Amino acid sequence: xxxxxxxxxxxxxxxxxxxxxxxxxxxxxxxxxxxxxxxxxxxxxxxxxxxxxxxxxxxxxxxxxxxxxxxxxxxxxxxxxxxxxxxxxxxxxxxxxxxxxxxxxxxxxxxxxxxxxxxxxxxxxxxxxxxxxxxxxxxxxxxxxxxxxxxxxxxxxxxxxxxxxxxxxxxxxxxxxxxxxxxxxxxxxxxxxxxxxxxxxxxxxxxxxxxxxxxxxxxxxxxxxxxxxxxxxxxxxxxxxxxxxxxxxxxxxxxxxxxxxxxxxxxxxxxxxxxxxxxxxxxxxxxxxxxxxxxxxxxxxxxxxxxxxxxxxxxxxxxxxxxxxxxxxxxxxxxxxxxxxxxxxxxxxxxxxxxxxxxxxxxxxxxx
Numbered sequence: 001x002x003x004x005x006x007x008x009x010x011x012x013x014x015x016x017x018x019x020x021x022x023x024x025x026x027x028x029x030x031x032x033x034x035x036x037x038x039x040x041x042x043x044x045x046x047x048x049x050x051x052x053x054x055x056x057x058x059x060x061x062x063x064x065x066x067x068x069x070x071x072x073x074x075x076x077x078x079x080x081x082x083x084x085x086x087x088x089x090x091x092x093x094x095x096x097x098x099x100x101x102x103x104x105x106x107x108x109x110x111x112x113x114x115x116x117x118x119x120x121x122x123x124x125x126x127x128x129x130x131x132x133x134x135x136x137x138x139x140x141x142x143x144x145x146x147x148x149x150x151x152x153x154x155x156x157x158x159x160x161x162x163x164x165x166x167x168x169x170x171x172x173x174x175x176x177x178x179x180x181x182x183x184x185x186x187x188x189x190x191x192x193x194x195x196x197x198x199x200x201x202x203x204x205x206x207x208x209x210x211x212x213x214x215x216x217x218x219x220x221x222x223x224x225x226x227x228x229x230x231x232x233x234x235x236x237x238x239x240x241x242x243x244x245x246x247x248x249x250x251x252x253x254x255x256x257x258x259x260x261x262x263x264x265x266x267x268x269x270x271x272x273x274x275x276x277x278x279x280x281x282x283x284x285x286x287x288x289x290x291x292x293x294x295x296x297x298x299x300x301x302x303x304x305x306x307x308x309x310x311x312x313x314x315x316x317x318x319x320x321x322x323x324x325x326x327x328x329x330x331x332x333x334x335x336x337x338x339x340x341x342x343x344x345x346x347x348x349x350x351x352x353x354x355x356x357x358x359x360x361x362x363x364x365x366x367x368x
Contacts, residue, residue: 053085053276055111060098060119060264062218063091064244068298069174070114073291077284085280087112092218099215102267106165111272116264118200122166124159125341130263131199132177135330136351137260138358138366140296143173150350156265159343167268170285172292174262175299177202179211180241180250181232182225184316188326197221198234202258205333206234209326225249236262238310239302247312255307255317256326 059070066089074089096104101120105113113120117130129136137143147153152171160168177199185191192210196203203213211234216224222245224230232250233241237257241247266288273281307315318326338348358365 052081052083053280055085055087055272056090056095057087057112057114058090058095058101058104058110059092059113060101060115060218061092062244065240066091068243069295070291072294073287076290077287080283080287081280085276098218102166105267105269106163108165108269108271111269113267114264115267116199116262120267122160122163124163125343126155126159126347128201128337128340128344129347130201130265132202132259132262133351134202134205134258134333135327136355137173140173140175140261140300142354142358143171143261143263144292146350146354147171150354152347152350155343155347155350160267165270167270167273169266169268169273170288170292171263171265172288172295173299174264174295175237175239175303176260177234177258177262178237178241178256179232179234179254179258180246180313181252181254182250183231184252184314185254185318186316187318188322194231195229196232196234197224197230199262202234205330206258208329222246222249234258237299237303238306239299242302242306242310242312247310250313252316253313255315256323 057070057074059066061069071089074087078086090110092098095110098115098119099121101110101113101115102122104110105120115130117124117127119131121127122130137146147156156168156171160166179185179191179196181194181196183190183194185194188209191206193212194210195212195214197216198206198211198213200213203211207213213234214224214230216230221230221233221235225232225246226249233246236246238247238253241250241253247253276284334348334351338345
């Protein structure tokens, strides 16, 4: 009996030891597992409590126009960023004058800008092609094709890579350029002496016909037309003229357009851009593309509808034989700018090649 009882005691003791060991392991594993799980589940909460990246972005446009050309994008980005980053949107001249946007961006006063190169006074040799470059495009779709398929993306990046503190991010198309005035323009001679608010490069070209480009703060344009300081605007198409109130103070709209699309871009301060995680950079660029798409649809539909149905301005036209001379003069203007730098010459060569291709293939790319 004694010999039989010893193994039993030893067996029970061993069982107890194994059982205690197992409970201890499971208990410890449970503690560790719970800690790991808690840590894993808490990670988003801890992240959400960290301060989000804050940006200040200023656009070239006033608030009425900005409601279409950028506000939907910023709202979409802030929502999708899910608390990790927030962009504060400022309209024309709210933080700095539009002509000082580049310097303010470069020194970090603001983190990002939406503007054309010329209006924001970018110190690069391709800045003259920002905004409205005479007869470089016929339709809004021409512009993104020039950037994405004909090499302008690479040229713009190359130019801005030579400037410290600023990153060029993305270019897109806006509306065509028309001239809206208090008095009618029915001939080139009617342009002479008219003072208009306009973008730099187109103003430089149109000045040869006596048009006088005048710079005033964006929000002051409507009052300046009412008081006679300005005779009109050479800044936009029909959609903007109606949207921002300029159609209410201008009586006439010239149907001859100087180019098919405004060229605008997004820029960021280099240090600000470097601090943004890759996934948020990608999100910002995606929403830039979303904004480009929104504007293309808004302008394309708006231009046609307002020319057909708009009642605020009387439509005028410069005869074809006179306007053909303007188109011809633009060729010399192109050559003048091509002589300013090798890179400018490359851009002009791309414009020439693209337009020759469009003319060659004809309908639906070009009708006349």
